[in-house]
Amino acid sequence: MNVSARQFRDAGFVDQVGEALRTPGLAPGSLRLELTETVLLRRDTQIQAVLHALKDLGVHIAVDDFGTGFSSLRSLRDFPSTY
Incomplete structure (x- = not known):
């Protein structure tokens, strides 16, 4: 499921996903949220907190448009390990 930057930054986003x-009938592991790399690669504690909260729910994250900006595989180290 594609998630916009605006949706992802909404204060109630994690609650809505939960x-x-x-x-x-909806298993957490069957939900994959697709976010653009520009959202995920911002060094922001709120973004990291949302990523960890989604991980705790069992949701998977997919990175859309990876490599189209200034990111590299090295930048993936900052994500929680199961993404």
């Missing part, structure tokens, strides 16, 4: 996961 609520959706409470829908019967």
